[in-house]
Amino acid sequence: MSTTFQLDTATSRANPTPQPMKRLTVPAIKRRKSDGKTDEPLVMLTAYTARQAQLLDPHCDMLLVGDSLGQVIYGLPSTLPVTLDMMIAHGAAVVRGSYHALVIVDMPFGAYEASPQDAFRAASRIMAETGAAAVKLEGGQAIAETIAFLSARGIPVMAHVGLTPQAVNALGGYAARGRSQEEHEKILADGKAVADAGAFAMVVEGVVEPIAVALTGAVEVPVIGIGASAQCDGQVLVTEDMLGMFERVPRFVKRYGDMAGYISETAANYASEVRSRAFPTEAQTYQPKS
Template sequence: MSTTFQLDTSTSRANPTPSPMKRLTVPAIRARKKGGAVDTPIVMLTAYTARQAQLLDAHCDLLLVGDSLGQVIYGLPSTVPVTLDMMANHAAAVVRGSYHAVVVVDMPFGSYEASPHQAFASAARLLKESGAAAIKLEGGAAMADTVAFLSQRGIPVMGHVGLTPQAVNVLGGYGARGRSTAEADKITGDARALDDAGAFAIVVEGVVEPIAIAITEQVSCPTIGIGASARCDGQVLVTEDMLGMFERVPRFVKRYGDLAATIEADVARYAEEVRARSFPGPEQTYQPK
């Protein structure tokens, strides 16, 4: 375990306390790929809260504070409305709840596309306010100059190619990318451009498998697949998807649990006991001495 828990008697909350384990670093993640391959695939999951980070931290190399929090936490229709304030606040919570994994925070739509200078201002704010170690941004060759600009100024960048959710209005939906030769060539070229620009890792999302394999073989930095291929250098999923918090999930998600059903059953039992006046019982109430 990377984290132990100490009970705060004033709030009855379990707060994380550091275990004798150093947090992983961006260079350590980048160095995992040697000779074109990694010995052990990289594990990444999304996290949006301190408690969630506590539970995931021991098992993950990377925790991604994804702009998917727009849909998962705020019920928004896409990631487009997500703000810098949202990302900074949730990233700070995840950093506070973790001691082992590298915390990466998404740059929200509209916070970096205009220019490298805009991207630097936004990224610097996110890292300062959250304590995260790196940022992630979407886009390929068009963002290569920005990736280089940030990397040269001390901001580690994770790239993201293929299905890029912030561009959903241009893409016309969330379907798999790279089915045509032209699109496949563009996605592969985008990944190479990000690699050359200094990205320490690249998320490859929602592409037909041969593209993911080709990218993984052609770039020097690790690839993190999601709806891509087991042959990527690592994998990422939205934690709520893989735990079964939603009724419908993308095809590429494997549900490792059915947490929604568990929560609903527990809440139903609580409601039943409240209405029957069987809760709270003697164990949950205070009596005169």
């Protein structure tokens, strides 16, 4: 039995409550793709906080604690300044706030590139200090040895190929990848390499659609698309993008809500009531007992 956290305004906002549901496992996610196809696509969204995890958990197969939190939460210009400690703090919060979805934590830039041994040290910290089920790292053929090293030592790895944000400086920006035949072949080779190395699944980001379709059919593990194709084995988006929290989002984002507008309108109503002394009322204050 796992644990989730529900609001309890009488005490604190996080109060552990057991839930009669087993959390999804890495093998269960991997089994969703059989004989090269996935009948029901996998659902993945990013989560950075316990409360966000609570709300998303019932609807998702996987929750990704993405290093996108650097931009979304901290206002950083890219994912590059994100630290291992930041990822661990947010990863632990998401695990505490969920009970159903498989939780995966991004390994930040600089935590795994130097050597498989460095990657193991960082990944083992993430696993031990967050309770997450897996880590995610970016790269293809160049990182396959590291994926094999981690997988052989009991650390499940989700790979990430195509547009890899941690390599934004080398790539020259966030444009879609795979428009040349050379790049097309490299992305397919990267995907096959990480699957062969033991990745239990992979994200393919920002590639022209034929590549995503070809890669999904070429590997036995689930391929999760973002800016890729509906024919992938699943999809992931940054939750705040999907909710409409930002004015500018990548082309591949569909806004399913207007949370920024709702928050702004709600804050304006609050400010108006404070300034007019309409809030708080007797219902929100403590009166002497008669």
